[in-house]
Amino acid sequence: MTCWDVISDYGLRSLGFGERLLPRDDFTICKQVVLIGSGMIWNVYFGTVALLAGFFLAVGTAVAKASANPLIRKPAEWFIFVFRGSPLFIQFFFAYFAFVSLKGAVPALGGLTAAWLGAVIVLFLNTAAYSAEIFYGALMSIPKGDIEAADAYGMTGWKRFRRITFPTMMRLAWPSYTNEAIFLFHATTLVFFSGFPSRGQMGDALYYANYFADKTFNPFVPYPILACYFIILTLIVIGIFGLVNARLNRHLPQQNRGKLRLRLNLIR
Amino acid sequence: MGATIFSYCSDPSTIEGLKWLSCYLTTGKHISMYWSFGTVLLLLAITAPTALAFGFAGATAARSRIAPVSWIGKGYTAIVRGVPDIAFFLFFVIALDQLFEWIRHEVKCPDWTDPIRQGNDFVVCTEAKLPLGNAAAWVHDTYAFFLAVLTFSIVFGAFAANVLTGAMRAVPRAQIETGEAYGMTERQTFWRIMVPQMWVYALPGLSNLWMVLIKATPLLFLLGIEDIVYWARDLGATKTPKFTDYPHGDWRMWYFLALLVFYLCFTKLSEIVLDRINRRLTLGQATAAGEAQRKAAA
Structure with missing residues (x-):
């Protein structure tokens, strides 16, 4: 059995295509690389969907946290505290069992107990809370002169936000937000190790790595092998976010541009 | 039915409401769960100083002028980045276990000729097994806990090394030069000037690390320890009258809600304490925060 056969058999195994049974003996390097790579599809899916959806909620929450009205500010503060103050691992467990209870009450919501939807919701809320804190920090450090200049031009409300506040906020937050994105992709490995079960041995990269190690x-x-895949994924994320960063900073002189600095990636 | 704390708990089927709940929450298994909170706190109490020591060693090694030592220090901090930490937790526990068994194997059974890796099996002689096959259950538990603490310390030591390296660099160069001007040796300037001053710069990073460490404790469950996650799953699962005096449906959601609240309270408490320490440390420092404190007092 050549490596090409292995790729066609196990390349999409994590989605349920190809060979039905996982390899039971003769664990060649090729099989391990292909199957763990197949699992990466899940990690990329979880991370991308949560990140794209979480971005909008994060911006909204950050603006809400900066609001002077306590009715808007307090819920945003609590949302951020709850998701940043507790382990993601426990959040997954709680959400899964809450979804199971919900399924008992409303059978139409049964899809929530599947990882592809339920775990994405948890990751979406989690990354929204972490990103909201980053965006809030950036919002607070927008130079006063920028806002005053907008006032001088007679810009207010939505127009000022869209043209002045938002672009500056993004520019200031982007290096930290890049770290958050990397961090989120790493956090996707927790999905199949917390409440969410994998159906028919369709799991993520860590699921298969753990299978082989066992x-x-x-x-x-x-x-x-898993580490190599994640380093590659991290480099891709840095590349894409670097392009956005260059665009956000394109109006600034070279030495004033915000640089992407990689910082620690920790467990959440 | 074992011993009960309240006398009215002897026949749970006759009681209801709060009384039932008070009996339910004091069963032997629940007491075990409360002890497992102690396990988490014990893990934090042991890991935090150990990881700090690992981190200090790593940061010092990374600064070393001897190239191989500096490579080890830098490699140690670099390797844990870029890879999901949970993978490290799963990896180190097996790897450390095999390392210890292999060392014991080499020492205790020098006559053994069979290879250690036989196909897909890892085989060492019986005397080298850790813990020994005939050891008591608590030895197994303690060994598992020890491996967990060591794994946590290695991973968090790498993060701490990173923070401490930055903090050492942040100590103003002029301070070291002053020490040198007084004729101190390199070792003396390091211990007497740099180390006492670096903590102010390290504190924000270390507090962040502490918060992350708290949030990493549920991973104990993955390392096979009977921790709070284990008990929440065990106690929360549906119980039928056949096996227990306290039958109930699937309550795992509520157990995990309780854990969530526990962690939130713990985080809040840590935030308050760390904030106080930070305020104490900034007092009189020539930083923006220190200046703000001075102005507020004046």
């Missing part, structure tokens, strides 16, 4: 009693092959 079967071969040798963690020194599957985990480094």
Whole structure:
């Protein structure tokens, strides 16, 4: 069995296509690389959807937190505190069992207990809270002169937000937001290790890496493969976010531009 | 039915409401769950100083002038970045376990000729097994906990090393030069000038790390420890009258809600304490925060 056969058999295994059973013996490097890579599809899916959807909620929450009206500010502060102050692992468990209870009451909402929807909702809310804190910090550090200049031009409300506040907020927040994005992709590995079960052994990259480590009693092959995949994914994220960063900073002289600085990626 | 704390709990089927709940929450298994909160706190109490020590060693090594030592220090901090931490937790526990068994194997059974890796199996001689096959259950538990603490310390040590490296760099160069002008050796300037001053710069990073460490504790569950996540799943699951005096439906949602609240309270408490420490440390410092404090007092 050549490596090409393995790719056609297991390349899309994480989505349920190809070979039905996972390999039980003869764990070649090729099989491990292909199957763990197949699992990466899930990680990319979880991260991308949560990040895209979370962005809008994060901007809204950040603006709400900066509001002078306590009726708007307080809920935003609580939302951020709840999701940033508790472990994502526990959030997954709680959400899963809450969805299971909900399914008992309203059978139409049964889809929520599946990872593709339920886990995405949790990740979406989680990243929205973390990003909202980043955006709020940026909103607070917008130079006073920018706002005054907008006032001098007679800009108010939505127009001022869209033309002045929002672009500056994005520019200031972008380096931290890049870290948050990397961090989120790493957090997607928690999905199948917390409440959400995998159906028919369709799991993410860590699920398969763990499968191989359990079967071969040798963690020194599957985990480094997983690590390589994640380093590649991290580099891609940095590349894409770097392009956006260059566009956000294009009007500034070279030395004033915000640089993308990689900081620690920690567990949430 | 084992021992009960309240005398009226001897026959749970006859009681209702709050009384039932008070009995339910004091069963032997629930007491075990409350102890597991102690496990989490114990883990934090041991890991935090150990990780700090690892971090300090890593940061010092990274500064070393001897190239291989500096590579080790830099490699240690770099390797944990870029990869999901949960993978490290799963990896280190197996890897450390095999490392210890292999060392013991080499020491205790030098006559053993079979290879250690036989196909997909990892085989060491019986005397080298950790813990020994005939050891008591608590030895197994303690060994598992020890591996968990070591894993946490290694991973968080790398993060701490990163923070401390930055803090060492932040100490103004002039301070070191003053020490040198007084004729101090490199070792003396390091211990007497740099180390006492770096903590102010390290504190924001270390507080952040502490918050993250709190939030990482549920991963104990993945390492096979009977921690709060284990008990919440166990106790919350549907119980039928056949096996328990306190039958109930699927309550796992409520158990995890309780854990969520526990972590939120713990985080809030830490925030308050760290804020106080930070205010104390900034007092009299020549930083913007220190200046703001001075102005507020004046």
